[in-house]
Amino acid sequence: MSNPEQSRRPDGSTYGDGTRCVHAGLPEPVPGEPFLPGPVFAAPYHLDPVGGPEAAPNGYGRPDNPTRRRLEAAIGELEGGDCLAFASGQAAITAVLLSVLRPGDRVLLPTDGYFPVRGFATETLVGMGVRVDFVPTAGPYPALDGVRLVLVETPANPGLDVCDVAELAVRAHAAGALLAVDNTTATPLGQRPLDLGADLVVASGTKALTGHSDLLLGYVASRCAELLDPVRSWRTTTGSIPSAFDAWLAHRSLATLDLRLARQSANAAAVAGALRSRPEVTGVRWPGLPDDPSYPVASAQMRRVPGVVSFDLGDADRVARFLTHSRLVFAATSFGGLHTTADRRAQWGDDVSAGFVRLSCGVEDTADLLADLGAALDAAG
Numbered sequence: 011m012s013n014p015e016q017s018r019r020p021d022g023s024t025y026g027d028g029t030r031c032v033h034a035g036l037p038e039p040v041p042g043e044p045f046l047p048g049p050v051f052a053a054p055y056h057l058d059p060v061g062g063p064e065a066a067p068n069g070y071g072r073p074d075n076p077t078r079r080r081l082e083a084a085i086g087e088l089e090g091g092d093c094l095a096f097a098s099g100q101a102a103i104t105a106v107l108l109s110v111l112r113p114g115d116r117v118l119l120p121t122d123g124y125f126p127v128r129g130f131a132t133e134t135l136v137g138m139g140v141r142v143d144f145v146p147t148a149g150p151y152p153a154l155d156g157v158r159l160v161l162v163e164t165p166a167n168p169g170l171d172v173c174d175v176a177e178l179a180v181r182a183h184a185a186g187a188l189l190a191v192d193n194t195t196a197t198p199l200g201q202r203p204l205d206l207g208a209d210l211v212v213a214s215g216t217k218a219l220t221g222h223s224d225l226l227l228g229y230v231a232s233r234c235a236e237l238l239d240p241v242r243s244w245r246t247t248t249g250s251i252p253s254a255f256d257a258w259l260a261h262r263s264l265a266t267l268d269l270r271l272a273r274q275s276a277n278a279a280a281v282a283g284a285l286r287s288r289p290e291v292t293g294v295r296w297p298g299l300p301d302d303p304s305y306p307v308a309s310a311q312m313r314r315v316p317g318v319v320s321f322d323l324g325d326a327d328r329v330a331r332f333l334t335h336s337r338l339v340f341a342a343t344s345f346g347g348l349h350t351t352a353d354r355r356a357q358w359g360d361d362v363s364a365g366f367v368r369l370s371c372g373v374e375d376t377a378d379l380l381a382d383l384g385a386a387l388d389a390a391g
């Protein structure tokens with residue numbers, strides 16, 4: 011973790027989210043130097059001719075890079091653990107699965123989670139002799155005896171079901187299993203799984219964490235060196251590292267995370283309410299709606315609700331008309347960015363109905379978004 015004094019007020023209490031995001035991972039002020047030093051582009055660095063690699067922090071870019079270290083300090087501070095940055099969320103998740111699981115092990119994965127993780131499990135993990143079982147995020151969870159790793163995704167993408175991380179952590183540990191939480195949708199400002207008892211956090215930084223739709227990033231965080239060391243070796247030997255420039259862009263973007271999430275969440279609350287009042291819209295899901303099935307657990311476990319809303323427009327054609335007529339909602343996959351986007355998930359192979367839409371609220375003005383959505387739905391018929 012980075013300097014703990016940096017995340018405290020003078021009276022010892024913890025800084026608020028906005029302050030923590032602005033300051034996370036920044037070096038001590040040096041007159042004449044920038045707040046966030048620019049990216050360091052280097053494959054090899056000058057080595058000490060006598061002392062060799064041990065004599066200086068930087069030797070070669072695959073194991074380490076100073077720009078990446080600063081980003082890792084920042085994310086680690088927000089998650090409350092040590093962090094390793096990866097080239098993408100998939101790189102981070104597969105690194106954990108492959109460095110923890112051995113032939114004969116049993117892993118539990120969400121039926122309704124990020125679909126490429128399921129594809130990886132049924133192709134690669136099963137082929138390695140790992141037993142893969144799937145559980146819906148909302149449960150019920152089976153007995154965990156004999157399970158090596160439970161990976162949950164809460165809220166799950168795209169269905170937005172949630173699970174109780176603290177309760178699962180107790181059950182996993184009692185059975186000798188590890189618990190990993192995919193924190194992509196929530197971000198570390200939405201929930202801190204390590205505080206709730208999870209052993210590992212995995213996430214895509216491509217989404218709301220960095221939020222500008224201009225880079226791919228992933229990370230793994232943990233408080234346990236015995237878990238993180240093999241993941242670090244895995245990253246070094248497979249080379250699944252983010253570039254220095256992407257690491258720098260990500261760190262720069264983190265500073266506004268609190269502001270972006272606040273607007274996205276407020277927009278989602280308004281949009282979910284408005285969608286509910288439309289007769290042609292069914293199945294509106296947003297964990298912040300008091301009668302949403304996710305609400306009881308989400309409101310107890312999460313510090314804020316993400317800007318992602320899901321709903322059903324009945325069929326693919328109406329979704330297409332809605333997207334064609336909207337001026338502010340971009341048709342795009344991914345989510346968590348500054349721009350409001352919508353994605354008909356069935357077109358990517360998600361196990362959802364043809365008219366199912368995942369709408370990711372951006373940071374546009376709420377009134378503009380509501381007016382645009384209303385007009386686009388009217389035009390879609």
Ligand SMILES: *Cc1c(COP(=O)(O)O)cnc(C)c1O
Nearest residue numbers: 098099100124167194214216227
């Ligand atoms: C996008 C996503 C991933 C994969 O992240 P990439 O950066 O695209 O590799 C993993 N988990 C969840 C929940 C995601 O939404």
